[in-house]
Amino acid sequence: MTAAEIRQSFLDFFREKQHTIVPSASLLPQSPGLLFTNAGMNPFVPYFLGVEKAPYDPPRAADTQKCIRAGGKHNDLEDVGYDTYHHTFFEMLGNWSFGNYFKKEAIHWAWELVVERWGLPAHRLHASVYAPQPGDPGHFDQEAWDIWAELYISKGCDPNVQIVHGNRKDNFWQMGETGPCGPCSELHVNLTPAGDPMEGRLLVNNDSDLCIEIWNLVFIQYNGEADGTFRELPSKHVDTGMGFERACSIIQGTKGFTDFSQKPSNYATDVFQPIFRKIEELSGKPYANIYPPLNADRTAFTEEMKEAIAFRVIADHLRTLSFSIADGIMPGNTGRNYVLRRILRRAVKYGRQLGFSGEKPFFGALVGTLVQEMGAAFPEIKNREESIRKTLEQEEASFNRTLDRGLKLFEDAVKDAKDGRISGEVVFELYDTYGFPDDLTALLGSERGLTVDTEGYKALMEQAKQINREARTSVVVRALDISTDAVTAFTGFDADEAEATVLEVHPQEDALFVITDTTPFYAEMGGQSGDTGSLVIDGSEYPVNGVQQVGKARAHIVDGSVSVKPGDKVTLKLDATRRRPIEAHHTATHLLHWALHEVVSKDAAQQGSSVDENRLRFDFNSGAVTAEQIAEMEEKVNACIIENDAVSWKEVPHSEVKGRADIMQFFGDKYGEFVRVVQIGGGRGDLTGYSMELCGGTHVRNTAEIGLFKIKSEGAIASGVRRIEAVCGASTLAFLKESAAQLDADTKAAEAKLQAANEKLASIGEAGVPGKDSPLPDVESYYEAADIRAINDAFKAARAALEATKEASIEAEKRFKKLQAGAAAKQADAALAELIAAGGPIVASFEADASLLQELLNGMKKQGFTGAGFVIVDDGDKLHLGAYCGDAAQATGHKAGDILRDLAAIAGGKGGGKPDQARGAAPERGKLGEIVEAAKARLV
Structure with missing residues (x-):
């Protein structure tokens, strides 16, 4: 089967089992704790927690989910290219049950697909079940063991050999420190040539590429809490994940499970081979499917091995970057954006191994091949192909401009390395000046048998961060130590105050976090600043300095001395004089986004926004924007304001608006059953506006309330990413x-x-x-x-x-400078004629404009002076110095650059030049006489 057929076979199988086939979620995760979507279950977390109801009938789904593991807890970056199966980008095939079926169905269907339909010999399949060690959560998964045992016995296999016990590390799945989790059964394929089950069971969970995990069946029944405990979930769920690339490798590499004489490799499949063919075409070098031994000395690799690794790294990183950019995540300088920039720079560096350079770029030329192979399964990369290609070309060109200079510094550092170690100062300078991530420096060092001073680098990085922190003026309050099951109803779309009941009070340092059952206060999210205002209790009014979202509750931050307790009735009043301009700037952001698409490009995707009472900031991916385009966008927004168009919003089922091109739904996010559409223009709430977005923020009711709109600035903040800052209303x-x-x-x-x-x-x-x-x-x-x-x-x-x-x-x-230069030339000619006629070296000083100096130096050459000269021009601010050495002077050992450098130092100056002519300047005018005497002595 081809890769496309394997993917479709999986989805068709679960469609038969009444699963809804859903598209992959964006690589931009909904969870704020993740850099990227790193597992198939990420988009479904609200369903597992019971926060939202799964919108499928029956409540089961299947998909192929795009994933990236290149940062944070799950990071496969360093292993890419060196073995057969690690990637930064991969597809996770999965089937899901949201409180519907559980272990029996999940295990039986996994067996049916892999053994019965695909044909994997049962004795080559090892299932692992959860067997906790002391201190691990839960208990031995006897239920899963019994189900697997029955299936193995039906095929004449010994379950005591085929089923392996695994501890918390191997058989208890948890996405992060907190969140849905539970025991799991992993399926491992024995790829040894003989297929001996006794040999295979010893390789399970032992990092062997002869026994590969192919599928993980997770039985979600707990939620990991912040305090380290595990809470039983209201319903039990199934979350499975099959590594698509690994499945392709095993099926294609064994000729459909019939030939295990060769060790399979993900890179030997048609997932990667078309990309390799294109790299071969561009580089003129062949790809060899060879791999270094585990823990091999990287300094001893042959050129063929280095080139094979480079092929694999480039192909992997191309997929990661292309799919990220298609989902609107661009290379940049912070967070996940910087992770992508690091990955791209790694790819460019490995490209040097294949002969690519600034004069021979390559990365953007690979995009077309990737789109041709995967565009049918993932139309987003086909729709954004041009944007992906341009972004990769720009980033590659930008890094190539600094790569050569950085490599020179690295080579110098290699010469100075002591005890086989590159200093932290060099690692930091390469990062700070040349954009070399520390892992790239470590990679370069490992190729020379060198290590890097990681601790020294981290100390310098922390020092730089501390300086940056001290320069900040804003303080962000976070309720990190609060957890609650309370729910707060938000009424702030339509009201500025609300009567509320206090549900919980949490002391935090010098403040109280007061959670109520209802509130008009908006908590900062989606780029909109949070509200401030007051809390009224028993006739006394206290400032609310901020508001924090805690789960599904909203906590109001008041002074720690306020006397308030659960059950109290309070009045919450937001500061409307601050909220109204925030709403104006937020609504203006929607209009700006619409105008950007009208004027610049429909492909210009939002990269972030921020609005408060004083201004709005809008980031987007695009090439350079002209002044004419800025003016046209500004004019379009103001025209909408003049028209006094209606601004309205409506809660609708997501199914009604899903896929509508006229309603902006960012990055293919997973949304709940109901979404809030904010529209400008059209009839109120009828979804016919010219600007429509899914948005949870607050807005004005009519565009006229925005007031005059003015763009303050527009410019690049990263390669391919632009920023507009604008104001409206009184701020304008x-x-x-x-x-x-x-x-x-x-x-x-x-x-x-x-x-x-x-x-x-x-x-x-x-x-x-x-x-x-x-x-x-x-x-x-x-x-x-x-x-x-x-x-x-x-x-x-x-x-x-x-x-x-x-x-x-x-x-x-x-005009003045032209005339002045002419006058200076005449003055120089006249003075030099007398000085040359006097014979000997020339030492002279003048009070004149600085332009005279070069004319004096030019004049000595023009008049054929072969001796040595030193001239000084005092312009009333500083001394301008010039040294000249003709042929005869140079023959006696005089060099203008050396003379200038030594004499300039007398008056605290510096300068330099060539042996025949040099220039400089000195600030200490009082040392003029001393320089003149020194020059006479030097030039004799």
Whole structure:
């Protein structure tokens, strides 16, 4: 079977078993504790916890889930390319039961698919069951053992040989430190040539590539709590995961389980082979399916082995990056984005092993092959193919520009390495200056038999982070030590205050976290700032300094001295004067997103946003945006504001809007049964607006409430990622006033510079350049009249006048410098004629503009002076120094660069140049006489 047929066979099998086939969730996880979706169960966590009802009838599903393990607890990055089965990106085939069926059905169907339908010999299949050690949760999984035993006996196999016991590490599955979990049964395939079950059972869970885990059946019945305990879930669930690439490897590598003479490899399948063929085409080098022994000395690898590893790393990393970018996760400088940038730079570095370089890029050229092979199963990479290719090309080009310089520093570090160790300072400098991740430096070092000073590097990184932390002005309050089952109803979409009952009170340092049954306060999420306000109890009003989401509850942060207890009736009042501008900026963000798609590109995907009462920030992936496009987006948003369009929202079943291209649903996220659609335009709540997004934030009721919209800035924040900062309402007025004042100051400065330049020209008899009028906008009067176009027109006129004034000033300065240079040349010629005629070395000083210095040096060469000269020009600010050595002077050992460097140091200066000519400067003008005497002595 081909890879595509194996994937479809799995899905078809579970469709027969009444499972709903669902598309893969995004690689951007819903859980804030994960860098990437790293397991098939991630998107279904709300169903396992009972927070949401599974929207399937019956409540069972099957899928192939995109996963990345390249950071955090689950990290396979270092093993990629060195063995047959580790990847950073992989597919996880899975079948799921949400409180429907449990162990018996899951085990029987796994057996039916693998043994009965695919044909794996039963004696080559080993099942492991949970056998806890002292201190482990739960008990021996006798139920699973009995079900497996019955199946093995039916095939004439000894269950005591085929079934292996596993401890918590191997047979208790947990996604993270907290969350749904439970015992599991893993299926391992014995790939030894003989297939002896006694030999196979000894290899289970022993990191052998001759006994590979292929499927994990997890029986979810607990929730791991923050305190380390395990709570029984309301319902029992099944979560399975089959490694797709491993399944392909075993089926294809054994010719359908008929030939076990060769060790299978994931990379020998048609999942990777088309990519290898393309790399061969681009590099001119052949791929060899060879692997180093476990724990082999990497410094002893042959070139063929190094190239084989490079093929595998590049192919793996291409998949990781392409699928991430398709889901809107771009390479960047922080968090998961930086993980991707590290992966890309690893791929580029390995590309050097195959002859690729800045002059011979390769990464973007591989995207088409990947899309051709996987675009049918995952249409998102086909739809975003051009964006993926451009992003990879930009990132590769950017890193190639620094790679050579970084490699030079690395080579220098190798020479200086002591005791086979690269210092932490070098590792940090490579990261800080050249963008080398520490693992890339470690990789380069391992190829030379060197280790890196990891602790020293970490100390420098922590020092840099501390400096960054101290520079921050904002403080984020987190209720990390609170857990609760309470539920708070949010009424803040329509109300600014609410009568509430206190459910729980949690002391936290100097504050109380007060959880109530209802609240109008919005907790910071989705980029929208959280609310502040007050809590009223028994007629006394206390400030609420923030609000924190804790599970499904909302905690209000008040001073620790407030007397409040569970059962108290309170009134919660949010600060509406702060909330209204937050809502305006949030709604303006929706309009900006719509305008971005209208003006720049439909493929421009949101990369993050932040809104508060003072401004909005919107990040998106795109190439450079022109000034004309910025102006057009601004105009479109303001046109919507002028139209006073309705802003409305509606709770609807997700099934009604799922897949609608006109409703933005970010990154293919898994949503609950009901979603909230925010629309601008159209009839209120009828889903006919021109801007529609799934959004849980708060908004204005009509676009006119936004007020004037103005883009403050737009620029790149990372390769392929742009940021717009903008303001609306009263913040716009403040910004325009500030801009007008700055424009006024700039204009006056430009006019003063123009006047000074004209005065210089006039002093030498040259006609000046006329000035320009620079009218400034009356910002406040325009704003009060809500004349948006008048404000923009006035600013355009003022900026145009400023630019004209600046251009006139520059033109005058150019004329003056040209005339000044001519005068300096004449002065130099006259002075040098006398000095050369006097004979001997030239040592002279002048009080003049700095431009005279180069004319003196040029003049000595022009007049054929063969001796040595040292000239000094004092411009009233510092000493400008020049050394000259003609042919005769150089023949006697004089070098201009050496002379300049030594003499400049006398007056605290520096400089340099070639043997025949050098320049420099020194700040200590009082040392002029000392330099002159030293020069005379030096040039004799």
